[in-house]
Amino acid sequence: MVPFDASARLRRASLFAALLASLAAGVAAQPRATPVAAGLEHPWAVAFLDEGRFLVTERPGRMRVVEPDGRLGPPLPGVPEVVAAGQGGLLDLVLDSGFATNRTLYFCFSEPGSGGNSTALAKARLASDRSRLEDVQVIFSQKPKVDSRMHFGCRIVEARDGTLFLTTGDRYSRMQDAQRLDNHLGKVIRVTKNGAPAPGNPFVGRDGALPEIWSYGHRNSQGATLAPDGRFWMHEHGAQGGDEINLPEAGRNYGWPVITWGVNYGGAKIGEGLTSKPGMEQPLHYWVPSIAPSGMAFLTSDRYGPGWKGNLFIGSLKFGYLDRVELEGGKVVREHRLLEGVGRVRDVRQGPDGLLYLLTDSANGRLLRLQP
Numbered sequence: 208m209v210p211f212d213a214s215a216r217l218r219r220a221s222l223f224a225a226l227l228a229s230l231a232a233g234v235a236a237q238p239r240a241t242p243v244a245a246g247l248e249h250p251w252a253v254a255f256l257d258e259g260r261f262l263v264t265e266r267p268g269r270m271r272v273v274e275p276d277g278r279l280g281p282p283l284p285g286v287p288e289v290v291a292a293g294q295g296g297l298l299d300l301v302l303d304s305g306f307a308t309n310r311t312l313y314f315c316f317s318e319p320g321s322g323g324n325s326t327a328l329a330k331a332r333l334a335s336d337r338s339r340l341e342d343v344q345v346i347f348s349q350k351p352k353v354d355s356r357m358h359f360g361c362r363i364v365e366a367r368d369g370t371l372f373l374t375t376g377d378r379y380s381r382m383q384d385a386q387r388l389d390n391h392l393g394k395v396i397r398v399t400k401n402g403a404p405a406p407g408n409p410f411v412g413r414d415g416a417l418p419e420i421w422s423y424g425h426r427n428s429q430g431a432t433l434a435p436d437g438r439f440w441m442h443e444h445g446a447q448g449g450d451e452i453n454l455p456e457a458g459r460n461y462g463w464p465v466i467t468w469g470v471n472y473g474g475a476k477i478g479e480g481l482t483s484k485p486g487m488e489q490p491l492h493y494w495v496p497s498i499a500p501s502g503m504a505f506l507t508s509d510r511y512g513p514g515w516k517g518n519l520f521i522g523s524l525k526f527g528y529l530d531r532v533e534l535e536g537g538k539v540v541r542e543h544r545l546l547e548g549v550g551r552v553r554d555v556r557q558g559p560d561g562l563l564y565l566l567t568d569s570a571n572g573r574l575l576r577l578q579p
């Protein structure tokens with residue numbers, strides 16, 4: 208029965224080969240990022256132009272087009288003077304929902320002024336030949352200006368009703384101001400596309416409160432997006448521990464610095480060390496230790512298979528990975544660390560091709576595409 212034995216041996220061999228192949232496929236299925244462009248100096252935000260081009264901000268104060276083959280265009284004239292120091296500079300960028308016809312975009316930056324600097328929101332048009340910004344207008348400036356290089360917040364989201372959300376930071380030295388309504392520190396701001404307080408804002412008409420405020424008690428938010436259902440989601444940095452995901456609702460208090468799941472750098476408690484208090488909202492999710500989140504996007508495409516569709520993707524600056532967050536019933540149920548060792552992830556967005564794109568934050572920062 209030699210032929211039978213040989214064929215059994217062959218079958219075993221082919222089973223073993225199939226096993227090896229499936230193991231190899233398992234390894235190959237680990238997500239991989241391929242570089243689109245490099246040589247970006249501390250890139251902060253990426254937007255998607257037509258024909259596969261990108262528009263990228265660099266923190267020192269430059270905005271440039273990146274060609275589909277990765278070539279970097281020259282810095283676009285028209286960016287206002289920015290305070291490029293510490294965490295400040297030219298930060299977020301989003302295209303207007305009608306960009307294809309109106310060429311309008313919004314960006315935010317650290318604006319110099321009397322007393323120091325603060326986060327400002329600007330509107331501009333990208334010239335039809337993509338060579339410069341036109342009609343640049345600052346439509347909102349955070350009050351007051353503070354002598355600080357820290358905590359600018361600065362993510363912009365266009366809501367479905369066409370108003371703009373802007374996150375602002377507490378400037379680090381002014382954390383108590385996040386609880387007061389007479390300033391824009393540590394807030395979510397909501398304005399029209401001309402910078403006026405958005406109709407329906409919760410504190411319009413209240414004495415001593417600024418009408419641009421949507422929600423308060425925030426620390427420093429460097430990631431925000433709309434969920435597929437149109438709700439506004441954001442995350443924010445805690446101190447040592449206590450980074451949070453929040454879904455800010457009109458007029459609500461998100462607690463900083465009165466309640467937090469973190470402690471001060473060095474381990475001292477913050478305030479009375481409370482983690483909850485009536486009248487203050489609990490986060491949807493928090494991280495201890497802090498991951499230092501930046502950038503945030505829901506994956507709505509099918510490009511990575513059904514398991515990833517609807518997941519939330521968040522960059523970690525501190526640990527240098529992309530966090531894939533699984534949600535069930537609106538709650539975080541599992542997290543997966545992708546691309547460990549990729550570097551400080553500053554931004555993550557879904558492109559018009561349905562793929563995820565990331566920016567890494569360094570002196571030689573990169574634009575990366577996550578391969579399906």
Ligand SMILES: [Ca+2]
Nearest residue numbers: 451461462463
């Ligand atoms: Ca909070």
